[in-house]
Amino acid sequence: MALLLVSGLGSPALAETPVVTLASAAPIQSVRPETRPSSVERVSADQDGLEAWVTAFRAKALAAGITAEIYDRAMRGVTYDPAIVRRDRNQAEFTKTIWDYLETAVSPARIRNGQAALARQDAALTQIEAQYGVEKEILTAIWGLESAYGAVRGNTEILSAMATLAYDARRAAFFEAQVLAALRILQDGHTTQGNLRGxxxxxxxHTQFMPTSWQDHAVDFDGDGKRDIWSDDPRDALASAAAYLRANGWVTGQPWGVEVRLPGGFDYASARRETMRLPSAWARLGVRDVNGQPVPDHGRASILLPAxxxxxxxxxxxxxxxxxxYNTADAYVIGVGHLADRIAGGPGLAGGWPTSDRALTFDERIELQERxxxxxxxxxxxxxxxxxxxINAVRRYQQATGRVPDGYASLGVLESLRR
Structure with a gap:
């Protein structure tokens, strides 16, 4: 989903079957959480505490140009939801193994539905691709992961959700900005409060835009004078996603990635984002696609080993x-890219997965980082x-202890650290 450091927002859609943010917004920044306003720091995390936060936040909103009338009317009924805080801490793209995530993200049903959705919107998607340079299969895949091609757009009242997360304080600065952006959308008359659901x-x-991403990147593609991502017509939303990706540097004609085979004796310490070579240079080291062919020189590339x-x-x-x-999780990006390839008629992945492994729990991931x-x-x-x-810390540990330095944060690494 298009937002800044909000992962897994595309995940509710992963119940596609029926069919979240890793959402993040443009260009990736680090948002350091702020504490709650001092007036509510000692209030327990509940409805009373949220209402105290709403009262304290009112002055900041008015100083940012939100009218008292809009603020009071829109924020009057917000409710605290502890389940939202729990979900923010356990997002599917970060808490599932990649093979479990991809099993749902790139399921046969989602591929079939994606091909049908692309066919229905082919004229619009072809025009969007020509205008923004983002391939229509990529846009369709984002649409599929974010909202099951429009079928699951979410029914949560977003002002309550974002106020809950702003009050929660872990990422207060980010969600305060989202609350303000949503209030501006209402104040400027772009939509009604009833439509602010997601x-x-x-x-x-359809493509799960956060309010600030809507402000910065939403477009009126169908020419009706509105940047309408909320209606059943997906065209404005799809074009907005394309505008978002173009603004973040999308390179037309370049793949997201290519599955490759690594040669015997490969230097796994070089499988890191910082080590970039042209595919022809990787080919000289024995790295080729799964059919044994050199990957064309689409641009400099690195090797990723997600498992x-x-x-x-x-x-x-x-x-x-x-x-x-759009979403910072590697699993999400691989899900979008591979789903796009499959919608275009490409094959499934050739490589296997270490399916005997399990995902680390939240507490185990904290313990791994601490150790x-x-x-x-x-x-x-x-x-x-x-x-x-x-991942880089794991790789340095593996190198220091004589293990294969692939950066894989497995249960085996944690157990080794415990010993």
């Missing part, structure tokens, strides 16, 4: 990072998110 984290519409050296390997390009601006840092392999954050910083 995911548990505030993402809305370590015993799982599938990918050569990823700049467009991978562009998709991360790595204590052992001198600083993860820089203790947040239970297995992102590049933790």
């Amino acid at each position: 995911s548990w984290a505030g993402a809305m519409g 370590g050296h015993t799982g599938a390997a990918f050569m990823i390009f700049d467009n991978f990072e562009v998709l991360e601006s 790595l840092t204590a052992a001198g392999f600083d993860t820089q954050k203790i947040d239970a998110k297995i992102g590049p910083l933790t």
Whole structure:
């Protein structure tokens, strides 16, 4: 979903079957959570506490240009939902194994539904692709993961959801900005409060835009004078997603990634985002596609091992990072990219997965980061998110202890640290 450091917002849609943010928005930034306003710091996390937060936040909203009338009317009925806080801490793209995630994200039903959805909107998607340079299969795949091609757009009252998360304080600055943006949408008359419904984290519409992403990137594609991502007609939402990706640097014609085979004796320490080579240079080291052919020189690329050296390997390009601006989780980006390939008629993945492994629990991911840092392999954050910083710390630990340095944060690594 298009937002900033809100992962997994596309995940409610993963119940596609019926069919979330890793959502993040443009260009990826780090948002350091702020504490709650001092007037509510000692209030328990409940409805009374949220109402105290709403009262304290009113002055900031008015100073930002929101009228008292709009604020009071829109915020009058917001409710605290502890389930939203729990979901924010346990998002599917970060808490499932990648093979379990992809089993749902790129299911046969989702592929079939995606091909049908693309056929229905082919004229619009072809025009959007020509205008923005983003391939229609990629846009269809985002549509599929975010809202099951419009079938599951979410019914949560987003002002309540975002106020809950702003009050929760873990990412207060981000969600305060979303509340203000949603209030501006209402104040400027772009939609009604009844339409401000969506995911548990505030993402809305067919392609699950956060309010700030709507402000910055939504477009009126159908020419009716409205940037309408809320209606049953998906065209404005699809074009807005394309505008979002283009603004974040999408390279027309470049793949998100290509599945590859690694040669015997491959230097797994080089399978890191910082090590980038042209595919022709990787080919000279024996890295080729699954059919044994060199990957064309689409641009500089790195090698990604989302499940370590015993799982599938990918050569990823700049467009991978562009998709991360939509959702920061590698699993989400691989899900979008592979679903797009399958919608276009491509094959399934050739590589296997270490299916005997299980995902680490939230507490285990915290413990892994704490133990790595204590052992001198600083993860820089203790947040239970297995992102590049933790992967690099795992790799340094593996190198120091004579293991294959693939950066895979497995239960085996945690058990080794415990010993």
